[in-house]
Amino acid sequence: MVPGVRLVVLGKQGAGKGTQCVRLSHHYVVPHVSTGDMLRGEVKSRTPLGLRAKEQMDSGELIADELIMEMVGRRLSEGDTRARGFVLDGCPRTISQATELASLLLPDHLDLVIDLEVPTPLVLKRLASRRVCVDCGANYSVSSPPLSNWTCDVCGGEVIQRPDDTEDAIRRRLDLYEVQTAPLIDWYRSRDLLASVNGTGAPDVVTRRCVKAIELRRNAGSASRSTEPSSSPVEPETRDR
Numbered sequence: 001m002v003p004g005v006r007l008v009v010l011g012k013q014g015a016g017k018g019t020q021c022v023r024l025s026h027h028y029v030v031p032h033v034s035t036g037d038m039l040r041g042e043v044k045s046r047t048p049l050g051l052r053a054k055e056q057m058d059s060g061e062l063i064a065d066e067l068i069m070e071m072v073g074r075r076l077s078e079g080d081t082r083a084r085g086f087v088l089d090g091c092p093r094t095i096s097q098a099t100e101l102a103s104l105l106l107p108d109h110l111d112l113v114i115d116l117e118v119p120t121p122l123v124l125k126r127l128a129s130r131r132v133c134v135d136c137g138a139n140y141s142v143s144s145p146p147l148s149n150w151t152c153d154v155c156g157g158e159v160i161q162r163p164d165d166t167e168d169a170i171r172r173r174l175d176l177y178e179v180q181t182a183p184l185i186d187w188y189r190s191r192d193l194l195a196s197v198n199g200t201g202a203p204d205v206v207t208r209r210c211v212k213a214i215e216l217r218r219n220a221g222s223a224s225r226s227t228e229p230s231s232s233p234v235e236p237e238t239r240d241r
């Protein structure tokens, strides 16, 4: 049987979080919980949350922590995520969201937080050419479009440039990432939950690095359990370049 996982993936906009999270959710047979996708769904369905969030999302601002954590809390209390876990994409984005997430999960805990490392010039290049399906969120790019006429290969939806992939909104999102989200890397590192993974290269290669980091963590966990009491600490960080 494939074991589940409780995983958070961090990384700048354009680091490939969405792509890797889908792949990891298939690998571990757990739901991919993306706050960006959930919010875009709310906007599309014109729910009260969607109507409130749209303008902020389009200009690259963050949505209030309380609204996000209420939405995430609801999703993580469902049977599938409770039973097998999840790959969480886009949350937490602030220390306050991370604190709230930890208490939402109790008595369980995250298995690992992966930080996908990609240099800023490369994410800027990726974001400028990124295109997404409005219906299922599948990712394409100008250099790797769908097979036919900007129609999604997966679901037949329309493939477009995201409204927040404009130059101004991209700059704002990257600034907010540095100020609000990057501190989470040290926050999780100090809790011995972080694995930094090189996010450059082909998607398959990056997925293999992520799986390796997760398996390393599991093996370290089971080794320390089988030899307890142990003086050898769990490998705090995985760098695979």
Ligand code: ADP
Binding pocket: 012, 013, 014, 035, 036, 037, 039, 056, 057, 058, 060, 061, 062, 063, 064, 065, 068, 089, 090, 091, 092, 093, 097, 164, 173
């Ligand atoms: P990206 O990582 O490229 O900015 P996402 O699809 O993850 O894209 O998120 C799109 C937008 O949704 C964000 O710019 C923000 O407005 C909102 N959002 C998503 N997740 C969160 C979150 N955890 N906290 C606050 N706002 C969020």
